[in-house]
Amino acid sequence: MYNLLLTLLIIDCILITIAVLMQPSKTNDAMSALTGGADDLFAKQKPRGFEAFMQKTTVVLGVIFFALSLGLVWLSSH
Template sequence: MEKILMTLFLIDCVVLIACVMMQPAKNDNDAMSALTGGAGDLFSRRKPRGFEAVMQIVTVIFGALFFILALALVFVSSH
């Protein structure tokens, strides 16, 4: 059981890294955001659509799976 969980955990790690690397970059390089910390854009954010929205959902799913598998591995290895 521990080997199966470890294999799933390693696959999830690789997929999670790929998901994070595939997310689009956020370009906030203007001087005002450097001074204010980007607070001026707080209410002007748009809802992500298309590929960006899909990548955010997939990243959250694989991130949650990462923590669930990590807890399962700790439980299985302690018993």
């Protein structure tokens, strides 16, 4: 059981890394420093499409990572 959870944790770690790297970047350029950050007004919109999917996927994979980690700790202590 321990080996199965450890394998699933390693797979989850790889998937989290891929999901984080696939998310669109939110970089501030030099123009936002000159305009006083007025572009941030439109950046507060809810993510749609691919960006929303990737955020939800990252959250789900993070929860799975946390649960698998707790499961491994519990198994190693018993």
